[in-house]
Amino acid sequence: MDFFTAPDSRAAATALEVCQEYAEPWLLHHSLRAHVWAKAYAAKVDIAHDGELLYVAALLHDLALTSPFDSHELPFEEAGGHLARVFAAGAGWGRARRNRLSEVIVLHMRDDVPADDDPESHLLQVAVSADVSGSRLSEFSPDFRAEVVERYPRLGFAEAFLERFADQARRKPGCAAAGLVGSDWPERVRKNPLDLLG
Template sequence: MDFIFTRPDSKAAAAALEVCHEYAEPWLLNHSLRAYSLAAAHAAVVDIAHDGELLYVAALLHDLALTPPFDSHTLPFEEAGAHVAWVFAAGAGWGRVRRDRLAEVIVRHMRADVPADEDPESHLLQVAVGADVSGRGLDRFAERVKDDVVTRYPRLGFVDAFLDRAEAQAERKPRCAAAELMRDGWAERVAGNPLDAPGR
């Protein structure tokens, strides 16, 4: 199933990877690559038709607003990240409708669950990010897929680094989605993600 790790063959996809390499710390870069890989794997297994380039770029850029250069002290990180992605997509030559879709997918990854038939890219990113961050829905994935994803893109201290950023978001923006999740025990779920189990 190596095809699940293949980057879409487009200039925008290559540029998104370059941007993520430049601005995301290794633990965050690998999270973004795991998110795309899990999203693509899930789409293949349950046969969800989707725009592969849009999904890839959204997965690579979805958490850039957790990095110091793009962190907003007023906007929730997913909304700030959507703005960053919109500007990126404009530079990549995407039309306004496609730029808006990219921003929408990134915002929706932190919102209520989206059905696949309503918005396949947002649904796939939600499934993948939920599995990689807190272990939500990991049973949707075969053990081989989980092992391959973590082997190719190691966790690299993801839990501590991510929770540090999430806690900072919650403290500064108490009405944001991250703050609501933290109040609902998100930190414990992230720390208990089976992807971080010893010997995995």
């Protein structure tokens, strides 16, 4: 099964263009890897989901960590949710679907969401956790992990990502990113086995 192909839709293609334009290469690759991990995990454990919604959420979920979309008041995931609503409106999505996209992006930084309650949020959480801190990487074969990183190299992801989170934590001490920065999470990010692959 091909886990690397994007959904065939205008919204998916435009989400990729937007991410390519605004995200640094290390962040763009993280977003693309997140989609691959999510899609592969969904196939492995048989989670039915909206492929277009998941792809667009994966591509946009961290754009509020970039300078043009950073908020000095809102946690980055909430700012990202607002950005996603604007994007989805431009893509012609109705209000309910715009709200769902925003919700998936916000929830990727919240407590674990069961797949039965919200498959897209669950899949994005699993995927982002695997890519950032190595959580649940055992769900994916060593060969598949190597293929993902070969296609979308890490490009110094860990330190660049930690720097963005530390900045969020300094400016917004009550946000979820600050909670992670104040835990053992940064060390787990630095020790992610994916960084040994490239």
